[in-house]
Amino acid sequence: GAVVSQHPSRVICKSGTSVKIECRSLDFQATTMFWYRQFPKQSLMLMATSNEGSKATYEQGVEKDKFLINHASLTLSTLTVTSAHPEDSSFYICSAYPTREKTQYFGPGTRLLVL
């Protein structure tokens, strides 16, 4: 099946710094990728839809200036958490759709801890 990778898998940073998370589709092209956030023992919450070559679409309540998304190529989307605070500590997961498929494939996730 299709493979999606994320980097880094785990990151610890100080409050106020910015963290960039990469999501790559390794063996397929993805016009669209999604970014989710999952707090402990909770469900996945869709944050935004990342569209290659255009602006991301953010879900209600998600600050676009805080969570910057760049989808510069058909295989890479990045999520930058700017001026991270402890409440941003979470599990961030991306997913990607191969072209003409209706199944999304998830990356392994990135655990962010902001001290």
Add this chain to the structure above:
Amino acid sequence: GQQVMQIPQYQHVQEGEDFTTYCNSSTTLSNIQWYKQRPGGHPVFLIQLVKSGEVKKQKRLTFQFGEAKKNSSLHITATQTTDVGTYFCAANLGEGTSGTYKYIFGTGTRLKVLA
């Protein structure tokens, strides 16, 4: 906003017992997917249901889509310790303007299997 509820929230069963989780939406769905997430892992796609009343089986797992396409269920026969994890349904509300499919995840059911 759109919510997708799952019941029960938690379920502890003895190995060998059956298990069922139910997924309910307030609106009619285009299709529904089911995922399994092991502790510390990322969601893994299990199946997609599209047609009204559809029933699909995967070994000991039986998936059903309601006639009104507003609810779904996942039934596991004779649970094993390897079935431990959280099961999420993900509801597709329809094709978005970008031609992609946005999914809203259910609240999840955490299954523990006692040996």
